[in-house]
Amino acid sequence: MMAGVPNVGNGRVRGAVSLPPVGTTSLLEDSSTGLHAHVRELGRQVAADTNSAAPIVGGADARLVGAPDELRAERLYRRMRFIRRFEESLLDLFERGLLNGTTHACIGQEADAVAIMEHLDADDHVFSNHRCHGHFLARTGDALGLMAEIMGKPEGVCGGIGGSQHLCAPGFMSNGIQGGIVPNAAGIALAKQLDGSAGVSVVFIGDGTLGEGATYEALNLASLWKLPLVVVLEDNGWSQSTPTSANLAGSMRDRLAAFGLPVFEIDSTDVEELDAVTGRALAQARTQAGPVSIVIHTYRLCHHSKNDDNRPADEVAARWELDPIKIHGRRLDLSSRAAIDTEVESALQDVIDRALSL
Amino acid sequence: MIAARAMGDALRAALEEDCRVILLGEDLVDPYGGAFKVTRGLSTDFPGRVRSTPVSEGAIVGLSAGLALSGYRPIAEIMFGDFLTLCFDQIVNHIAKYEAMYNGKVTCPVIVRTPSGGGRGYGPTHSQSLEKHFLGVPHLRVVAGSLVHDPAAILRALLAQDSPVLLIEHKLLYPLHLMLPAGGRIEGDIAEVHISADGLPTVSIRPVPREDCWFTVLAYGYQAELARRVLSRLAVEEEIFGELVVPSQISPLDWEPIDASVSVTRSLLVIEEGVEGFTWGSEAAARISSCFFGELRRPVATAASAPTVIPTSKMLEAGMLMTSERVEQAIRQAAA
Numbered sequence: 001m002m003a004g005v006p007n008v009g010n011g012r013v014r015g016a017v018s019l020p021p022v023g024t025t026s027l028l029e030d031s032s033t034g035l036h037a038h039v040r041e042l043g044r045q046v047a048a049d050t051n052s053a054a055p056i057v058g059g060a061d062a063r064l065v066g067a068p069d070e071l072r073a074e075r076l077y078r079r080m081r082f083i084r085r086f087e088e089s090l091l092d093l094f095e096r097g098l099l100n101g102t103t104h105a106c107i108g109q110e111a112d113a114v115a116i117m118e119h120l121d122a123d124d125h126v127f128s129n130h131r132c133h134g135h136f137l138a139r140t141g142d143a144l145g146l147m148a149e150i151m152g153k154p155e156g157v158c159g160g161i162g163g164s165q166h167l168c169a170p171g172f173m174s175n176g177i178q179g180g181i182v183p184n185a186a187g188i189a190l191a192k193q194l195d196g197s198a199g200v201s202v203v204f205i206g207d208g209t210l211g212e213g214a215t216y217e218a219l220n221l222a223s224l225w226k227l228p229l230v231v232v233l234e235d236n237g238w239s240q241s242t243p244t245s246a247n248l249a250g251s252m253r254d255r256l257a258a259f260g261l262p263v264f265e266i267d268s269t270d271v272e273e274l275d276a277v278t279g280r281a282l283a284q285a286r287t288q289a290g291p292v293s294i295v296i297h298t299y300r301l302c303h304h305s306k307n308d309d310n311r312p313a314d315e316v317a318a319r320w321e322l323d324p325i326k327i328h329g330r331r332l333d334l335s336s337r338a339a340i341d342t343e344v345e346s347a348l349q350d351v352i353d354r355a356l357s358l
Numbered sequence: 359m360i361a362a363r364a365m366g367d368a369l370r371a372a373l374e375e376d377c378r379v380i381l382l383g384e385d386l387v388d389p390y391g392g393a394f395k396v397t398r399g400l401s402t403d404f405p406g407r408v409r410s411t412p413v414s415e416g417a418i419v420g421l422s423a424g425l426a427l428s429g430y431r432p433i434a435e436i437m438f439g440d441f442l443t444l445c446f447d448q449i450v451n452h453i454a455k456y457e458a459m460y461n462g463k464v465t466c467p468v469i470v471r472t473p474s475g476g477g478r479g480y481g482p483t484h485s486q487s488l489e490k491h492f493l494g495v496p497h498l499r500v501v502a503g504s505l506v507h508d509p510a511a512i513l514r515a516l517l518a519q520d521s522p523v524l525l526i527e528h529k530l531l532y533p534l535h536l537m538l539p540a541g542g543r544i545e546g547d548i549a550e551v552h553i554s555a556d557g558l559p560t561v562s563i564r565p566v567p568r569e570d571c572w573f574t575v576l577a578y579g580y581q582a583e584l585a586r587r588v589l590s591r592l593a594v595e596e597e598i599f600g601e602l603v604v605p606s607q608i609s610p611l612d613w614e615p616i617d618a619s620v621s622v623t624r625s626l627l628v629i630e631e632g633v634e635g636f637t638w639g640s641e642a643a644a645r646i647s648s649c650f651f652g653e654l655r656r657p658v659a660t661a662a663s664a665p666t667v668i669p670t671s672k673m674l675e676a677g678m679l680m681t682s683e684r685v686e687q688a689i690r691q692a693a694a
Contacts, residue, residue: 125428159461168460173427175459177451183417184452187424187432194380194406194430201424214447217417224412 060141063347076118076271077332078340080110080325083134085348086143087302090133090150093352094306100152103164106134108269108301111324112234113138115274116202116294119282122171123199125192127185130165131234132174135204140169143348147355155358179212181205182231186218189227189291200228200285208239210248210255219259222291229291230282231261236300241310256293267297269324272331361505362532366396368510369433372517373404379517380425381408382418383435393437394473394532415444422468423453431517432468439474439526440486453522454498465520469513475528475580475631476663476679481670487579487632487663489526493609493641500609502526502578505537506544506561506586507606515557526608528580528631537586547590552615554607560615564601565593571601572655573625573692576616576642578608581629584685592686598693600627608638613645620646620654627659627692631680634662661688 064082066075087105094103106113113134120126120139128135136146142157149156150164157169165176175181185203192199209215210233222229233256239247253263264281268274278294285292299319303309309316329337359367372379381397387410391398401408411418415436422432436442442449449470456466476485492500499521503509516523539549539561550562563586564571577585582604592598601619605611620626626646628639639660646658664678 158459158463161461162459166455166459168463173456173460173464175452175455177447180416180420180447180452183420183448184424184427186417187421187426188428189424190421191425191428191430195428214416214420217412217414218420220412221414221417221421 061143061347061350063343064137064143065141072118073272073328073331074336074340076111076114076275077325077328077337078344079114079117079138080271080328081340081344082143082348083110083113083137084325085344086137086146086351087133089348089352090147091302091306099150101163102305103133103150104131104305105302106131106300108319108323109234109236109298110134110138111269111271111274111328112232112296112298115271116232116278116282118275119279120171120202121199123192123197124171125185125188125199125201126172127181127188127201127203128167128172128174129178129181129204129206129209130174130176131206132165132167132204136167136169136172136174139172142169143351144354145169147351148358151355151358153355153358155355178209179205179214182209182215183218183221186222186227186229189222189229190225192228193225193288198286200230200282202230202232204232204234206239207233207235207237207244207248207252208242209233210252211239216255216259219256219261219291223260226288226290228285228288230285231256231291231293232278233293233295235295235297237297238300238304238311240304241308252295256295261291261293263293263295265295265297269298269322269327271324271328360533360535361503361509361527362394362396364536365503365509365527365532366398366400368513369397370400370403371510372431372433372513373400373407376431376517378429378431379407380422380430380432381435382411382422382432383409384411384413384418384437386410386435392435394529396473396527396532397435415441416448419445419448419468419470420452422470423448423456423466426453426466426468426522427456427464434468434470436470436472438480438484439472439488440483442470442472442488442492442524445470446491449492449498449522449524450495454495457520458497466522467517467520469516469523469525471525471527473527473529473532475530476668476675477530477580479670479672479675482667485668485675487526487528487630489524489608490630490632490637492524493638495609497521498609499523499607500526501558501607503528503531504561504578504582504604504606505531505534506539506549506563506582506604507559508536508538512558512606519556526579530580531583534583544586545590550615552612552618554612554614556607558605558607558612560603560605560612562601562603562615562619563589564599565590566599568601568619568622571599571619571623573600573627574616574619574623575600575602575627575629575689575692576605576639577602577629578604578606579631581631581680581685584680584682585629585689588682588686588689592689592693598690600689600693611642616642616646617649620650624650624653624655625692626654627661627688629661629680629685629688631663633665634660635665637662656692659688659692661685
């Protein structure tokens with residue numbers, strides 16, 4: 001940390017701070033060999049409305065979320081790239097001592113958020129957890145609101161009170177307590193049912209959340225009352241520092257199926273495969289026949305919060321080969337990919353500059 | 359009218375007046391109508407809005423939070439106050455936080471009602487007054503029913519504001535008749551009602567003008583009724599005159615009517631049924647001692663139940679809880 005640099009959360013830092021260099025996410029050294037995701041229950045066709053833009057709640061920079069007429073494949077790439085570079089920038093700001101507190105990045109899991117938001121409408125609601133930046137950005141596109149929030153500025157989406165884990169925007173909330181958001185999301189689903197709304201309530205949980213009893217109370221009630229709840233379980237294999245093998249008895253699928261929830265299970269970091277599966281899951285949820293679940297076996301390529309990664313280095317390195325941005329980036333031609341990368345960089349630089357100047 | 363019926367009528371009125379009101383809880387639905395029958399008849403008249411739930415206190419309150427975040431006015435019933443521990447996380451880390459944590463972008467006006475207290479021989483896990491663990495939780499109101507407060511007025515005031523509420527109802531009060539102030543009197547006593555800025559009343563009851571009272575007793579719920587009876591009898595039989603102050607909201611406290619009484623009597627006794635140590639009374643003692651330092655005639659006294667489990671045996675329970683005898687003993691000491 002640079003001596004004498006004031007904490008942005010409490011004071012004000014002015015002057016140029018640039019984006020960190022593009023590191024492990026670079027696509028230039030892509031190899032195209034052997035990167036096949038394992039899909040257990042998947043229709044491989046991407047949903048029919050290939051190019052219609054998923055609605056972003058609130059205004060957002062088209063350089064980050066894509067113009068309405070952008071090709072779906074490019075939009076998916078752009079939004080993943082946006083989330084990745086936003087979080088890498090955050091980690092860099094932390095490294096420089098410009099941010100206060102802690103954060104939980106979703107590097108490696110961006111495809112989950114991006115794919116699911118393709119299928120959500122303004123009537124829907126998303127409840128997320130401590131690892132919420134990707135969900136928030138894919139849902140709202142509000143990079144400046146989140147950056148200012150994490151910087152502790154009054155202009156942040158929660159005035160700097162909520163910080164990284166406690167965000168609120170139209171159609172979106174997050175909380176840092178494990179498990180308790182599931183009954184909250186079920187209550188929002190009950191409200192939608194009582195309203196006669198066509199909307200669904202989506203809640204993101206992790207493999208670690210399966211240790212919390214509140215989760216099961218809510219699953220039971222949601223199923224009993226046929227609530228329009230969509231439980232998205234992102235299994236990244238590690239609950240902080242504890243592997244799933246030391247955390248979870250039985251199977252994730254069986255736990256959800258025990259409450260009568262259909263389980264859409266996929267082991268993939270390919271955003272197009274995720275797009276297809278989550279599209280089917282959301283379509284089923286909208287039949288109002290009761291809650292559905294999506295189990296995504298994925299991987300967190302970064303530490304749990306900051307500098308706390310004791311996982312085997314070779315395991316992490318192997319998973320970098322399944323980086324969702326690499327997998328999907330290969331589908332784009334080099335020039336359009338480079339153009340998107342440039343736009344995302346320039347837009348994020350604007351976000352950081354503006355946030356710092358607030 | 360007995361308190362249970364009055365509370366049921368208050369809930370009925372709320373359901374009639376506001377279609378956003380939803381009742382959730384265990385065994386609420388007719389013909390059972392709730393473990394203490396407060397909600398009897400409501401599920402029949404408001405189908406779909408009065409719902410029996412599984413035995414899942416965390417989810418009852420957690421779903422209520424989601425409803426409230428979506429604009430509804432959920433009222434959750436927790437069958438016994440002892441079970442509040444099962445929704446502590448929802449109340450403290452979710453419901454009470456959302457509005458402030460999200461910088462006022464949402465409100466989460468959940469009302470959690472629960473029958474609490476001992477005296478029925480239900481033993482260690484169905485008799486407690488656990489509300490002290492919720493006192494002082496930022497952004498949470500803790501409100502307690504008492505016979506001198508109209509449940510309909512209290513509920514209306516709570517539904518007119520947006521803070522989450524924990525509403526404590528002592529189960530021994532349910533079969534007793536309300537004793538509401540009428541014409542400035544409760545039975546023969548003077549009754550003065552002070553309404554807080556939030557519309558929540560505090561009732562001050564005295565047998566003689568305040569200037570002739572030489573101590574103040576602060577109490578709520580069933581303990582307030584025990585204290586009222588003792589004070590009334592001591593006034594008639596022994597000319598011992600104390601003023602009883604009964605707030606409806608016990609956290610945060612509206613200090614104005616308490617200060618008004620203590621500034622004249624210059625002596626305070628605080629009574630509660632929860633176990634002693636780190637209590638409501640301790641908070642009042644700290645505050646009153648600080649504000650009236652040098653003016654009090656004696657240290658603030660507190661009385662609470664013994665710090666142990668609540669025995670099932672009637673005799674042992676009576677030896678541990680704040681009973682009428684122990685209330686009288688505490689009042690006599692304060693009056694000495």
